[in-house]
Amino acid sequence: MTLSLFDVGLAASLIFVNGAISIALGLRLGRSLLLASVRTILQLLLIGVVLDSVFSLNKWYAVVGLLVVMTVIAGISAVGRMERRYRGAYIDSVIAISCSSWIVAAYAIFVIMRDVQPWYEPQYAIPLTGMILGNSLNGISLGMNRLSEQLSTNRSQLEAMMTLGATRWEAARDSVRQAVHTGITPIINAMMVVGIVSMPGMMTGQLLAGAPPLQAVLYQIVIMFLIAAATILGTVAVVLLSYRRLFNADHQFLDVLFTKRSL
Amino acid sequence: MVLFEARRLGRKEPNGVNWLLQDIDLEIDGGDRIAVVGPTGSGKTLLLRALARLDPVSSGEILWRDQTVFGDDVPRFRRQAIYLHQSPTLIDGTIDENLRLPFSFRAHCDEFSPKLMSTLLEQLDRTDSFLKRPVRNLSGGEAQIVALLRAIQLQPTLLFLDEPTAALDDDSTRRIEQLVAIWFDERPDQRAWVWVSHDKQQVSRVASKIVEMNAGRLSIATEQQRRGSP
Incomplete structure (x- = not known):
């Protein structure tokens, strides 16, 4: 109806x-x-x-234009929830979400959904990219939040290690690892319980629209993999970008980049 | 031999207007025992941090054995010129784990030496069982001793000591000074330290040369007699 x-x-x-x-x-x-x-x-x-x-x-530039706007908004709102922001966080977030989501979306559009013509068919391109962005945003937000927390609370430990000859990577490695874990845990959990505890929105939508259940399920599996790939890629990218920004080439921790939360 | 040289080092506030450190020139030779004095807030800690290449500077350069120190030389430089915080930061675990920590870094090709550590502990009237203790139960003085042991076992050439005894009792202070002297006297003409202190008596004990910080600028106060063998 x-x-x-x-x-x-x-x-x-x-x-x-x-x-x-x-x-x-x-x-x-x-x-x-x-x-x-x-x-x-x-x-x-x-x-x-x-x-x-x-x-x-139904023109490619209209579709791509809308996707660009969605990407930038996603990048900005990933930083919006950060407790300890640093100067440059917005740039890192937008770069990470653009690279990860667009690579995965392009793969989905040009390889998996290759039969869809033209490639920018809004019915596919927009919801696919939208779902990828929305999930990638979560990972990026959690990952960079955790990294900046971790680095600022462990500042004296990091420095103690660096005074003894540790490189920036040796000093930050544990924090980087934890940040990536934090970022990707939700999507891993979601994949663990999908279909048992939660009925994913897209599958539900397709069922409501009258699609055969098996098709809806196949779509959902594809989407889960796309989302997981984009989230992991985006989280790793943003954590590494933040790390590169917060430590300079002289192996110094740039605490001064942190700004007070402006809320 | 000139070990270390800072040339016209300067650091601005993050807003880019005021200078926190300005026109710092400092030459350190093997055998130098330099004390840094000066009022609170004059930039003594910032000075030491800049010399140890822990903070970025806005101008000037640092030379280590006539080579500028930048990029991937920095960890190797810091391994030879170790900065010691006023409040020691130890990693969670035992003393032993803390002492072994630096050897997990790429800058160190040597290994933890239990023998060297036993010798050092002996001079502090402690046995090897000290190493098994967890660091969270240590007093401030003991923690600083561990931090210092962790540094000097690496046989550094230069130590930047940022008020290491400011929060400690007399006994711990004496032990810290004793440990630093043990390290120095192994190669008294090649090693050197820069020691920030508020305590006049300590300054007279530890310094062959006194420099003074004032509002971010450094001036040479006095040159004392060279230290003889204890």
């Missing part, structure tokens, strides 16, 4: 019930719940309008 605005209103009424409970119990969730609901409506309507025009335009 197709949904009408009336159906959306029915769904929204659930939120109103929750809002009423919050007010009755004095939970003070009302404001953020309202804001989140309004943002959900506005953002999704906006992307709906944008997608609509990109789909009907």
Whole structure:
């Protein structure tokens, strides 16, 4: 069935019930719940309008342009959740997410989905890249957050090692390793329980749209691998980029690059 | 023999306006025992950190045996010119693990020598069982002794000592000075130290030459007599 605005209103009424409970119990969730609901409506309507025009335009530059915008926003929001930011974090994040997501998306579009013509067919290119970006963003965000935490809390240890002749890599290796682990753990966990505990959104969507279950499952498997590859690639890339930025070629730890959190 | 030379070293604040260190010229020869004095906040720690190539500088250069020190020379240089923090940082584990730590770095081709360590411990009236102790139970003085042992077992040529005894009692202070002297006296004409201290008596004990920091600038205060054999 197709949904009408009336159906959306029915769904929204659930939120109103929750809002009423919050007010009755004095939970003070009302404001953020309202804001989140309004943002959900506005953002999704906006992307709906944008997608609509990109789909009907059906030109490669419109598709690529939209993907570039999505990539940059993903790169910026990965830094948004960082506790200890450093100067240059935005650049590192955008570079890492662009490289990892675009390499994997290109492989998906040109190799796996090679039968789709033309290659920029918005119906495939946009949701595929979007899912890759969204997951890669998580890994990158967790990885760089962990690295900067790790390095700034262990600063004196790092330095003690370097005073005794350790290279920057020898001093930072453990922190780098932990940061990469932190970044990729969620996607590994997700792959462990997919289909048992969680029904992935894309598969659910395809089932709702009436696709045969086996096809939906194959799609989901492909997507899981794409997401995992992009997340691991992006996490490793961002952690190494951060490491290169926070240590210079003279094996000095550049603590001065850290800025106070601006929130 | 000129071991180490700093030429017109300068460091600016991150905002790029004020100088934290300015026009630092310092020459260190084998046998030099230099004390750095000066008021709090005058940049003594920053000076030592810059000399040990731990912090980036804005201008000037550092020469080690007439070679500028940059890039991958830096770890090898730091292995010969070791900086010791005021508050020692040890890794979690036993004393033994801490003493072995540096030998896992590429800059060291030699191995941990239990024999050398036993000799050093003997002079501190301690036995090898000291090495089995976990570092988290150590007092401040003992921790500093471990940090110093960890450094001097590497047979460095130069030590940058950043107020190593400022937080310690008299007994620990005496042991630290004793250990540094043991290291120095092995090759008294080739080794050298730069020692930051607030304690006038300590300065007179440890220095053949006194330099003074003031608002980020260095001046030579006095030249004392060369140290004889103890």
